Amino acid sequence: MKTAISLPDDLFASADALARRLGMSRSGLFAAALAEFVAKHKGSKISERLDTVYAAEESRLDAATSRSQRKVIRRAEW
Numbered sequence: 773m774k775t776a777i778s779l780p781d782d783l784f785a786s787a788d789a790l791a792r793r794l795g796m797s798r799s800g801l802f803a804a805a806l807a808e809f810v811a812k813h814k815g816s817k818i819s820e821r822l823d824t825v826y827a828a829e830e831s832r833l834d835a836a837t838s839r840s841q842r843k844v845i846r847r848a849e850w
Contacts, residue, residue, distance in 0.1 A: 787802070
């Protein structure tokens with residue numbers, strides 16, 4: 773699909789130079805950059821939902837489990 777966008781001149785020049793250096797078209801560079809941006813933000817929505825779920829759960833360990841973990845950690849080879 774074709775689209776038209778407006779970019780500041782310096783950003784356009786930097787993108788054009790990067791596309792040439794990477795041996796790809798400007799369109800390819802813009803598509804790759806947008807795909808990365810969209811993927812990054814898609815993951816943040818998942819993180820937000822997980823944060824909501826885990827915020828409602830108690831995160832403290834009971835005393836026995838905590839003692840057991842300390843024993844194991846002391847013996848662990850780092």
